[in-house]
Amino acid sequence: MALSCGVSLTAASGWPFPQNRNTERVKPILKEFKPTLPSTKKWSVSQKQTLAFGPTKQYPITINNDASDSAGFAEKVQTFKHIWRKEGEEPIQGLAMIDAIQRLCIDYHFQEEIDSILTRQSMLLSTIHSDNNLYEVALRFRLLRQQGYHVSAGVFDNFKDNEGRFKQKLSGDIMGLVSLYEASQLSIRGEDVLDEAGDYSYQLLRSSLTHLDNNQARLVRNSLDHPHHKSLASFTAKYYFNDEPKGWISELQELAKTECERVQSQHQHEIVEILKWWKDLGLSTELRFARDQPLKWYMWSMACLTDPSLSEQRIELTKPVSMIYIIDDIFDVHGTLDELVCFTEVINRWDIAAAEQLPDYMKICFKALNNITDEISYKIYNKHGWNPDDSLRKAWASLCRAFLVEARWFASGKLPSGEEYLKNGIVSSGVHVVLVHIFFLLGQGLSKENEELISNFPPIISSTATILRLWDDLGSAKDENQDGHDGSYVECYLRENEGSSFEDARKQVVHMISDAWKQLNQECLSPNPFSSTFSKASLNIARMVPLMYDYDVNHRLPSLEEHMKSLFYENVSVKKEEKAHDSIL
Structure with a gap:
């Protein structure tokens, strides 16, 4: 298929790296013509979900320039470090302070202190005699696991009776049960004791809500709804501000409020830059x-x-993320199947000459993608001395091939098997493209071995992608406005298991998401070929997924909207109705 266009994509000379790349920005090129989009009948149209607040222009950004000065903030950090050295001598107190710091999203200021305490805790595991304190044992286990230590789940065997069940006397230990439930979120495959711990603590905590006082009920409800390991700390931090702080927590809260204002101002500046670029x-x-x-x-x-x-x-990173969404829309809502085949071939070969034969709208998209990839590659090369161009292009090619597989499936009207769908859906989720870009942008652990590893969907990426794909499918399945062209694992499951209900399919998907989390937890333990920052980014994608795909009956994303408003537009405040974790903080 050959469609003429009036836009030239011929590479320009003079770009120092990568060689023979076009250095022009997209906007001047786009101004040269007004393309006429092809009128060929579309093979399918799928109504995409959008945030209820629509385009960004409806939410103007007001930059907060009143954030505290750097020198004053650094002094506050040093003041708290001095308090920590005095107050954190006791092991349980030191662990509680780490927990509070992480929950309030300021742990990056204290990473050296956190590493030191957890290293000591890991070395002393065999000599620590606190087997009867469920809160302490579970907290230590969780903090060490989060840090990458492969702590044995056998530490919880001491809380079982002779018949292998958790002791009945634990049912009244609310703080211990909360700590146990939080620890169970870091389980890996084969750890039956943690699965049992999670079920046991969940059932007891859920049933306890009717007779707890308001403060304890809020503590329990927040932990059950937003367990720390599987939630974005930036989203849940507001629940851990105490309106009557005492002792070291008072200093820590003041520090966290100041930092929140500083980070909010930084994010607002970043958004302004992103909006200008877009x-x-x-x-x-x-x-x-x-x-x-x-x-x-x-x-x-x-x-x-x-x-x-x-x-x-x-x-x-926002630039390739935006292109994932744009290309997804080309495949889902606009392109004919013939056009999509040609587009995928151009991306596979990254062929600028062949792109001349694409429809105008695809040519525009490829032009933008080519420039973005080249510019990011050039910046990475200048900063880290590594050329990621080939790896980035291969990631985009894999994504488009997966999109095309789905287009062919649904154009033919034939659903794949659940296994086939999920294998391809892991790629079409876009997670691989995002994490490949993150790996090179961070510039940590760059080597031929790791470059090859990152390009071949290592488990740390595939497990994250599985979580996103299955969560997305659950959200789509709940949305009655979806016309079915996107397909979903739920749909495949129901077709393969005649007589099964949607609830049966939902339970299966939830179980698969839980299993993918176990694999992701395993991959984040040491030794790990990737940096801790990369591992945390993988975890954060999985943590972000529920916010991005939890649609309500009005097809909105209320949790995401709330999160965005709190991060970009609201000042930090302590609200009595949001108070929680009083006993911890």
């Missing part, structure tokens, strides 16, 4: 069928890379 790119005006949600796309970057020092990486 406007200059021109895709929102030239590809009107595609989504226009740069704020939502930036949320992925902000969730993945939480350290304030990674500002440049967050901005750069």
Whole structure:
């Protein structure tokens, strides 16, 4: 198929790296013509979900320039470190302080102290005699597992009776049960004791809500709904501000409030830069069928890379994230099957000459993708001395091939098996593209071996992608407006298991998500070929997924909207109705 276009994609000379790449920005090119989109009948149309607040222009960003000065904040950090050295001598107190610091999203300021305490705790595991304190044992286990230590789940055997069941006397230990439930979220495959611990503590805590006082009930409800390991700390931090702080927690809360204002201001500046880039790119005006949600796309970057020092990486990561959504819309809502085959072939070969034969809208998209990939590669090469161009292109090719497989399935009207669907859906989730970009943008652990490993879907990526794909399918299945062209694992399961109900399928998907989490937890334990920052980014994608795909009856994403407003537009405040974890903090 050959469709003529008036846009030239001929590579320009003079770009120092990569060689023979086009250095022009997309916007000037887009201004040269007004493309006429092909009128060929579409093979399918799928109504995409959008955030209820629509395009970003409806939510103007007001930058907070009143954040505390760096020198004053650094002094506060040092003041708390001094308090920590005095108060944290007792093992349980030191662990509680680490927990509070992590929950309040300021752990990156104390990583050296956290590493030191947890290293000592891991070395003393065999000599620590606190087997009867469920809260302490479970907290130590969770913090060490989160840090990558392969602590044995056998530490919980001491809380079982002679028949192998958790002791009845634990039912009244609310703080211990909360700690046990939180610890169970870090289980890996084969750890039956943690599965039992999670079920046991969940049932007891859920039934206890009717007779607990308000403070304890809030503590329990927040832990059950948002267990720390599987939640974004930036989203749940507000629940851990105490309106009557005492002792060291008072100093820590003040520090966290100041940091929250500083980080909010930084994010607002980043958003302004992203919005300018998106406007200059021109895709929102030239590809009107595609989504226009740069704020939502930036949320992925902000969730993945939480350290304030990674500002440049967050901005750069938002660019490929946006292209995943744009290309997804091309495949799902606009392209004919013949056009999609040609587009995929161009991406496979990364063939600028062949792109001349694409429809105008696809040519525009490829032009943007080519420029973004080249610019990111150039920045990575300048900063880390490594050329990721080939790996990035291969990741995009894999994504488009997976999109095309789905297009062919649903154009033919034939559903694949559940196994086939999920294997392809892991790729089409876009997680691999995102994490490959993160790996190179971080510049940590760059080697030929790791480059090959990251390109071949290691388990740390495939497990994260499985969580996203299955969560997405659950959200789509609940949405009655979906026309079915996207397909889902739920749909495949119901077809393969005649007589099964939606609830049966939902339970199966929830079980598979739980299993994928276990694999992800395993991959984040040491030794790990990837950096801790990369591992945390993988975890954060999985943590972000429920916010991105939990649609309500009005087809909105209320949790995501709440999170965005609290991060970008609201000041930190302590609300009595949100108080929780009083006993911990």
